[in-house]
Amino acid sequence: AQSVTQLDSHVSVSEGTPVLLRCNYSSSYSPSLFWYVQHPNKGLQLLLKYTSAATLVKGINGFEAEFKKSETSFHLTKPSAHMSDAAEYFCVVSSNNAGNMLTFGGGTRLMVKP
């Protein structure tokens, strides 16, 4: 079985300050991990993915995430928040033993204050 826990349902930062969205996962096999962003009433956009290559993954819009196997974590970071980053963020795990099904975390709503 696989699961994903996003530790914060809401995160609020000021524009220009760093962003940290936390994600822990569990998976019996080597997982693939993704971060998706969902803007209000929009679909899901892939930010970045980890697929057993480099543990530090760079994505779009200045986001990056680091896969830490020992901590079973895949936290999403960005050095400087922008107003347009305000959205819902989902950490997602997939593994071959789960039939490549995606398992979503509960989401973290990022709010950016001016």
Place this chain on the structure above:
Amino acid sequence: NAGVMQNPRHLVRRRGQEARLRCSPMKGHSHVYWYRQLPEEGLKFMVYLQKENIIDESGMPKERFSAEFPKEGPSILRIQQVVRGDSAAYFCASSPPWGRELLGYTFGSGTRLTVV
């Protein structure tokens, strides 16, 4: 290269009616996945289909819900005799038959179903 196309974007149905949600995968993608997002929740897997085959329907409710992906045409998620609890956003994703983990999944913009 159009992305995953879902229609309609918004659908309103009265209790007891049928809802039909359509999903056209990206060109070259032969695998389709349906996910449901209830208000204030993450997405939950419903069903995984390839052309003319249901591969995994472990997330589908046992009654009233069905899905198909015919040889020609879009994938259809069908909900019969809708109830208020079916109100949700339904997302479709597609992937190529190889390298799903490498390439990720492409999601559509979703269909927001409201049952009144």
